[in-house]
Amino acid sequence: MKRFHVHIAVNDLEENISFYSALFGASPSVSKTDYAKWMLEDPYINFAISTKSAKTGIDHVGIQVESDDELKQINQRLNEASLSTTEQTNAQCCYAASNKYWTIDPQGIAWEAYHSLTSIPTFGQDTEISVKKESCCVA
Numbered sequence: 001m002k003r004f005h006v007h008i009a010v011n012d013l014e015e016n017i018s019f020y021s022a023l024f025g026a027s028p029s030v031s032k033t034d035y036a037k038w039m040l041e042d043p044y045i046n047f048a049i050s051t052k053s054a055k056t057g058i059d060h061v062g063i064q065v066e067s068d069d070e071l072k073q074i075n076q077r078l079n080e081a082s083l084s085t086t087e088q089t090n091a092q093c094c095y096a097a098s099n100k101y102w103t104i105d106p107q108g109i110a111w112e113a114y115h116s117l118t119s120i121p122t123f124g125q126d127t128e129i130s131v132k133k134e135s136c137c138v139a
Contacts, residue, residue, distance in 0.1 A: 005061060100115075
């Protein structure tokens, strides 16, 4: 099953954790000094916030999948539609190691399709790719 992903850059993490915890009726499943994530079942979403971007607001959106096969299927659909993608393997970002494909929508918003492999102890320094300059996960 696929899970929708939204990552918002914020300037005050604690204030935003309080706001989104009240909105979702749940505490974050991951909470660090610079990052928080809710893995919600209703709505089925991976919602993350962080203080890592220079610009606040929507950082990127995406689709989280449960296997590399699902990830390859999404990339294949994008390629069949002649949309360019950038591949990352074992990307170290947002306290997780993941395999990813990035693309840009017509409005210039970065989209990632990804399969998380494992948790990591740091926010991570993702591999530089040329999809979007402001993103936490895309340099």
